Amino acid sequence: MNTNVDPRAATAASNAPKQDLRAWLAQMEAAGEVTHISGAEREREIGGIVDIFQRKIGNPLVLFDDIPGYPKGHRILANLLTSIRRINMTMGNPADGTEIELVRHWRKYMKEAKTIPPVEVASGALLENVKTGDDIDLFKIPVPRWHEHDGGYYIGTGDMVIMRDPDTGWINYGAYRVQAHGKKLATVMCSKGKHGDMIQKKYHERGQPCPVAVVCGMHPALFMIAGLEIPHGKNEYDAAGGLLGEPVQIIKGPATGLPIPAHAEIAFEGFIHPNDKIDEGPLGEWTGYYAGGLKKEPAIRVETMMYRDDPILLGAIPGIPPDDDSFLSRLVPLRRGVESA
């Protein structure tokens, strides 16, 4: 294990906007929140190490580089928001604010529901590499097997899955798990009643394919919003802008026209066709079980893949209770606190 500071972090972030993951990472680096791990492989070691790190709230971020079989710089960042300090800093609060101050902040935030709509920009770092047709390969990214008995490789865990309502044009995004199955093939698992599930059904009832975009490396504020139940009809991008204090800069996906953060690290887009379901799962879940087993879930036929040079994949991995104190088990009680306070 190598815990040296990565000199690229500072240079990469010097002119990055606030909503850029690399600006956030540089801030975390300066605050001493990052552990660098060099040489861990993606079949067992990365998942195993993340599992150890996320057992206790307050442990550092883990940034993996020099992943065997991949170019140096193709990184994985995990254990994102498993720390009050990091949640505070992500929300623009003083790092050393207490838990109760954070609950109060969320309560105020939820009441005010501040929104700033996204802005479309002509280009962005995400477009440094754009692949179409046979050049698409999701496994250009070092996607790990996160748990021993997972059914495969999950590229989307700390992700946002973007769709558009065919009737109203409403844009929705949510954190739904995305498994990479092949170079141009993925699946998305939206539970029944989630906005992503409702939107897909609308297209499929008309016999039409559902356009979809998946982002799996972006600023953690965008991810926080992905996991929150923002009301039906509201655009999560507006909420993310409100949380960041600046509009999210978006580009239009070339194949789907869906809005994708211009500063994202990795994104792909394509279509979910009616009745096109393939085996998915299991993924070790935050309950501590491989809930659900192997099931048929909607396939995403990928038409465009985009990534920055030296892309960073986010991992937000379910851990095992009662020791685990990861993002979800942490935020659920916090949210309950917010709702009942």
Ligand SMILES: Cc1cc2nc3c(=O)[nH]c(=O)nc-3n(C[C@H](O)[C@H](O)[C@H](O)COP(=O)(O)O)c2cc1C
């Ligand atoms: C790390 C993480 C993983 C999640 N995985 C899934 C998932 O695979 N499927 C799902 O339906 N919801 C999942 N959720 C919950 C949804 O993201 C959450 O309910 C969100 O509100 C969905 O967006 P929507 O309200 O626009 O449907 C996950 C949440 C988090 C934080």
Ligand SMILES: [Mn+2]
């Ligand atoms: Mn929603």
